[in-house]
Amino acid sequence: MQSTLLRRILTSKHRRWLIIAPPLLFLLVFFLIPFGFALAISFAETAIRVPPFTDILTVDANHHLHLVLKLSNYRYLLTDEVYALSYLYSLKTAFFSTLICLLIGYPMAYAIARAPKHVQSILLLIIILPFWTSFLLRVYALEGIIREHGLLNQLLLWLGVIDSPLKLMHTTTAVYLGIVYSYLPFMVLPLFATLEKLDHTLLEASGDLGSPPWRAFLDVTLPLSMPGVIAGSMLVFIPAIGEFVIPSLLGGPGNLMIGRVLWDEFFGNRDWPVASAVAVAFLVLLVAPIAVYQHYHRKDLEGHV
Amino acid sequence: MSDRPSALLMTVLAIGIALLYIPMLVMIGYSFNASPLVGVWGGLSTHWYAALAANDQLKAAAWLSLRVGVVAATAAVGLGTLAAISLVRFKSFRGRLVLTGMVNAPLVMPEIITGITQLLLLISMLHLLGWPHRGFFTIVLAHVAFCTAYVTVTVQSRLSTADRSLEEAAMDLGAGPVRAFFDTTLPIIAPALASSWLLSFTLSLDDLVISSFVSGPGASTLPMVIYSKVKLGVSPDVNALATLIIALVGSGVLVAGVLMRRAERQRVRDLQLAGR
Numbered sequence: 001m002q003s004t005l006l007r008r009i010l011t012s013k014h015r016r017w018l019i020i021a022p023p024l025l026f027l028l029v030f031f032l033i034p035f036g037f038a039l040a041i042s043f044a045e046t047a048i049r050v051p052p053f054t055d056i057l058t059v060d061a062n063h064h065l066h067l068v069l070k071l072s073n074y075r076y077l078l079t080d081e082v083y084a085l086s087y088l089y090s091l092k093t094a095f096f097s098t099l100i101c102l103l104i105g106y107p108m109a110y111a112i113a114r115a116p117k118h119v120q121s122i123l124l125l126i127i128i129l130p131f132w133t134s135f136l137l138r139v140y141a142l143e144g145i146i147r148e149h150g151l152l153n154q155l156l157l158w159l160g161v162i163d164s165p166l167k168l169m170h171t172t173t174a175v176y177l178g179i180v181y182s183y184l185p186f187m188v189l190p191l192f193a194t195l196e197k198l199d200h201t202l203l204e205a206s207g208d209l210g211s212p213p214w215r216a217f218l219d220v221t222l223p224l225s226m227p228g229v230i231a232g233s234m235l236v237f238i239p240a241i242g243e244f245v246i247p248s249l250l251g252g253p254g255n256l257m258i259g260r261v262l263w264d265e266f267f268g269n270r271d272w273p274v275a276s277a278v279a280v281a282f283l284v285l286l287v288a289p290i291a292v293y294q295h296y297h298r299k300d301l302e303g304h305v
Numbered sequence: 306m307s308d309r310p311s312a313l314l315m316t317v318l319a320i321g322i323a324l325l326y327i328p329m330l331v332m333i334g335y336s337f338n339a340s341p342l343v344g345v346w347g348g349l350s351t352h353w354y355a356a357l358a359a360n361d362q363l364k365a366a367a368w369l370s371l372r373v374g375v376v377a378a379t380a381a382v383g384l385g386t387l388a389a390i391s392l393v394r395f396k397s398f399r400g401r402l403v404l405t406g407m408v409n410a411p412l413v414m415p416e417i418i419t420g421i422t423q424l425l426l427l428i429s430m431l432h433l434l435g436w437p438h439r440g441f442f443t444i445v446l447a448h449v450a451f452c453t454a455y456v457t458v459t460v461q462s463r464l465s466t467a468d469r470s471l472e473e474a475a476m477d478l479g480a481g482p483v484r485a486f487f488d489t490t491l492p493i494i495a496p497a498l499a500s501s502w503l504l505s506f507t508l509s510l511d512d513l514v515i516s517s518f519v520s521g522p523g524a525s526t527l528p529m530v531i532y533s534k535v536k537l538g539v540s541p542d543v544n545a546l547a548t549l550i551i552a553l554v555g556s557g558v559l560v561a562g563v564l565m566r567r568a569e570r571q572r573v574r575d576l577q578l579a580g581r
Contacts, residue, residue, distance in 0.1 A: 242415020
């Protein structure tokens with residue numbers, strides 16, 4: 001009986017669920033359902049107990065189920081301006097560091113795309129290799145360069161460019177430097193992929209028709225490389241906006257990016273309901289628009305990367 | 306593109322590459338510095354490596370991270386391959402949209418959000434079920450979740466270009482579907498499996514944010530220990546540790562790259578022979 005049932009399961013159309021179910025169930029439990037918990041806890045209140053928040057679902061003595069959703073955490077997000085400011089600050093920091101990456105990464109990708117084939121693969125390896133080494137250690141390595149007695153200040157002092165060491169550590173400049181340094185390869189690779197495929201005869205044609213090189217660049221190269229520009233910008237902007245390690249290690253107290261606010265709310269204040277509300281708001285305001293955009297432009301992005 | 310890039314372009318490229326490498330080279334240099342002060346060269350010394358070898362906290366953390374990385378990467382390759390097969394081979398099934406979303410979302414999800422939500426799940430589970438206590442196991446679970454996404458995306462693109470007729474031919478010759486898959490398709494996607502294992506392993510080994518949320522007392526991964534040391538100030542032994550990690554990962558990636566390129570060439574040659 002049992003063996004026929006087993007055989008029926010194994011031979012029927014349902015057999016494919018043996019393949020689908022494990023990853024589907026695992027990701028449901030450990031990736032999707034956690035967001036449900038965060039949403040639920042964002043409607044709870046802090047309490048001095050374990051876990052440190054009130055239940056939103058309670059059963060009273062008469063076996064009545066009570067669902068209490070407190071909106072106070074969300075109201076708090078609106079009244080305490082640190083949250084709105086850090087959202088905007090994260091947006092601004094991510095935007096400008098993406099722009100700097102683009103300005104440095106574009107000529108780099110262009111140079112690699114124009115290099116001879118055998119040099120190209122070596123250059124690509126050189127660009128990719130830092131990505132494989134630890135992100136945390138690279139941020140720490142940057143600290144060795146820009147700290148007060150770091151290499152940069154010593155060099156500038158020795159050259160006589162400055163009289164006293166520049167204060168770079170724990171400043172906004174350091175945060176930008178950190179993000180650009182860490183995410184530059186993400187910008188270069190998709191740009192290279194589109195620039196490499198660029199039809200060079202188009203440039204020659206525009207040259208033959210009398211366009212100066214800069215005009216040919218603006219009219220031909222730049223528009224054709226837009227998919228790479230968008231893909232690369234996404235790859236830098238998305239991790240930059242939720243960045244925690246860089247503002248925490250290189251930034252100062254003023255560099256309140258949302259990732260850092262979340263971390264402090266969790267480990268410093270231990271206010272988990274408020275932290276959950278911040279996370280939910282972050283998701284709705286910043287991550288969801290990016291995900292929707294990517295969903296509708298996936299074809300464009302995939303076609304070129 | 307065949308004409309030579311201009312001098313200006315080459316200069317920007319050189320500066321960009323220098324920007325990427327100078328900090329790491331300087332760190333490697335400092336790891337051999339006898340002086341504990343950054344910026345003061347006290348002569349060549351390897352005593353930070355000796356200090357490293359004597360640091361039990363770092364050794365325990367490194368051992369934990371390696372174990373987590375191996376287990377998480379292996380599990381993620383298994384689950385991610387199943388997810389990739391599901392998405393490429395089964396065109397419609399209940400939950401397909403959800404699965405697609407769940408393998409793409411971690412790529413755009415800030416780590417800190419993933420970490421917080423997973424911690425809230427684990428806390429609630431512990432409260433309701435009395436299990437699991439945070440530590441090695443919960444770090445592995447969290448790492449498997451985000452690594453699976455990267456594995457799925459990598460294997461999916463390889464699998465969708467794999468020629469299915471080979472598998473059908475094997476089945477025509479009497480092989481069962483599982484046997485046919487293992488004999489024909491698996492060798493084709495093997496390089497993708499190897500590179501996604503390597504990617505998962507390095508992502509797991511490097512993860513600070515998610516691990517910090519889901520680990521428990523007494524289970525500090527290597528990045529967690531490094532972060533707290535660096536946060537407190539200069540610690541020259543971290544330079545030595547970083548040098549070792551960079552040497553290890555760098556040579557690993559280079560060897561893997563050479564092996565994979567060789568395997569790819571072999572495959573192309575096989576296909577050409579088969580075509581003839």
